[in-house]
Amino acid sequence: xxxxxxxxxxxYALMGMxxxxxxxxxxxxxxxxxxxxxxxxxxxxxxxxxxxDAVDVAFTEAAVGAGISTVLMLAAMLLTAREAExxxxxxxxxxxIVVSVAGAALFYAVGDMPVYGDPNSPANSYVGMDxxxxxxxxxxxxxVVTAVLASYRGFDTFGExxxxxxxxxxxxxxxGLNPGKKKGDEE
Amino acid sequence: MNPHLVLRVVSKLLIPLIVVxxxxxxxxxxxxxxxxxxxxxxxxxxxxxxxxxxxxxNAKRAVPTWFVKFLAAFGVLLYGGTGVATLLLGAxxxxxxxxxxxxxxxxxxxxxxxxxxLGVLSTVFAVIMAIFYAFxxxxxxxxEGEW
Numbered sequence: 111x112x113x114x115x116x117x118x119x120x121x122y123a124l125m126g127m128x129x130x131x132x133x134x135x136x137x138x139x140x141x142x143x144x145x146x147x148x149x150x151x152x153x154x155x156x157x158x159x160x161x162x163d164a165v166d167v168a169f170t171e172a173a174v175g176a177g178i179s180t181v182l183m184l185a186a187m188l189l190t191a192r193e194a195e196x197x198x199x200x201x202x203x204x205x206x207i208v209v210s211v212a213g214a215a216l217f218y219a220v221g222d223m224p225v226y227g228d229p230n231s232p233a234n235s236y237v238g239m240d241x242x243x244x245x246x247x248x249x250x251x252x253x254v255v256t257a258v259l260a261s262y263r264g265f266d267t268f269g270e271x272x273x274x275x276x277x278x279x280x281x282x283x284x285x286g287l288n289p290g291k292k293k294g295d296e297e
Numbered sequence: 298m299n300p301h302l303v304l305r306v307v308s309k310l311l312i313p314l315i316v317v318x319x320x321x322x323x324x325x326x327x328x329x330x331x332x333x334x335x336x337x338x339x340x341x342x343x344x345x346x347x348x349x350x351x352x353x354x355n356a357k358r359a360v361p362t363w364f365v366k367f368l369a370a371f372g373v374l375l376y377g378g379t380g381v382a383t384l385l386l387g388a389x390x391x392x393x394x395x396x397x398x399x400x401x402x403x404x405x406x407x408x409x410x411x412x413x414x415l416g417v418l419s420t421v422f423a424v425i426m427a428i429f430y431a432f433x434x435x436x437x438x439x440x441e442g443e444w
Binding site: 182278 | 425
């Protein structure tokens with residue numbers, strides 16, 4: 111057993127905050143507060159990802175989850191009511207059962223997970239190690255994430271870009287970019 | 298007279314900085330966390346902030362809808378075009394080494410990564426702007442009491 115890793119206390123604190131924010135979102139009926147708390151949830155997740163050394167993921171989470179999603183949810187909320195309708199108690203129980211079963215399955219799977227940072231874990235040992243050892247010689251960019259994303263797995267990222275484009279195309283075709291205006295006076 | 302004077306002044310100061318930071322995230326993506334996707338989101342956030350403070354109509358004058366449509370397609374074409382360029386230069390699809398003769402410094406890889414990330418940047422930026430325009434244009438303006 112090596113020295114006690116004090117940073118894991120930070121992880122526990124962040125996860126506790128995530129749990130508290132999650133329960134608060136479930137219990138809130140005011141949609142504005144719920145949207146804001148979902149932004150807070152994303153921001154805490156981003157902080158947690160930084161603590162786990164996944165800086166690129168944290169960056170995306172902070173920008174997309176806490177920034178853009180919150181704005182889009184606010185824009186959607188302006189179209190509907192400010193308060194959620196009360197839900198029948200029986201539906202709470204159904205949701206609780208689903209969450210408990212899924213949570214129990216996840217806890218059951220924890221035993222099979224490799225230890226955090228284990229160099230022999232499947233994610234680190236095969237192709238991941240190859241990327242880390244060959245990036246300095248083949249790509250020569252310091253950020254391995256960028257090398258994998260844009261060069262080794264460039265074809266996948268191309269697919270992702272096309273997916274994003276298709277999503278935007280769907281929104282443009284279904285909703286249009288100038289809603290609220292008549293067809294005649296567009297542009 | 299717009300009552301949100303503080304918001305207007307602060308956002309006018311912040312928006313250029315946010316855009317510059319987005320471009321930094323893009324062009325420094327090889328060396329630090331970040332890349333085209335995050336940069337696109339950050340630049341879009343700057344425009345959305347502008348739209349929230351100064352109104353969607355003003356934002357549509359700054360970033361017109363035809364430009365959004367153009368950028369969304371341009372990003373995919375730039376990404377795919379980089380791949381086609383490497384094909385025409387005699388290598389595999391998206392094999393950037395042929396883009397520049399300086400193999401010792403892997404300049405081709407750097408050029409290729411920046412080009413495809415630029416494609417990601419413009420598509421992500423344009424699609425987020427498109428979604429925002431499509432939703433924000435439907436909502437009535439925020440009533441004064443709810444600020």
